[in-house]
Amino acid sequence: MHKRYMKYNLYKFYTIIGIIIILLSIGVIGLSKYWATPLNIVQNIDANIIEVEIGTEITNDFGNILQEDGNFVQNYKVINNESSLQKINMAKTSCACTKVEINGEFFGMHSFKKPKLNLKPGESEIIKVVYDPAFHGPFGKGSIKRTITLLSENDIETKIHFYAVVK
16 A cells, blocks of 8 residues: 555656646747847937947936847947047946947957957047847846946946836
């Protein structure tokens, strides 16, 4: 009698594990559309280029961003108004859902490579910030704040903050 009882409990255990695996699989497949936003689907491509001087901090509010409309892109013109050459040797973002493109290379939260951006006094360069509103899945909706930090060899820090409401 004891063996039959153990066999029944083992059968119950494997049935419950099987159901959990099936439910998790359905959930992952259902959420995969939120995690798979390619970089070539974009919103906010327009003529507005926001200027930012090296050594300053700016903040922008981009209002509502729709998750299903794909990546949100904003171009920034980085201007060197310092009196010396500024070699940007670090570009980081505050979250993995945000990337910054400098001279065709992307940098993010976990980037360890150095950007190739050298600006002589008075020179400027366009950088592209790409925010993926679907990166965090359906739980990523609501108010967000993201920061892009550029650091020069001279330890001059430039910060770009932006706010939005993801819908």
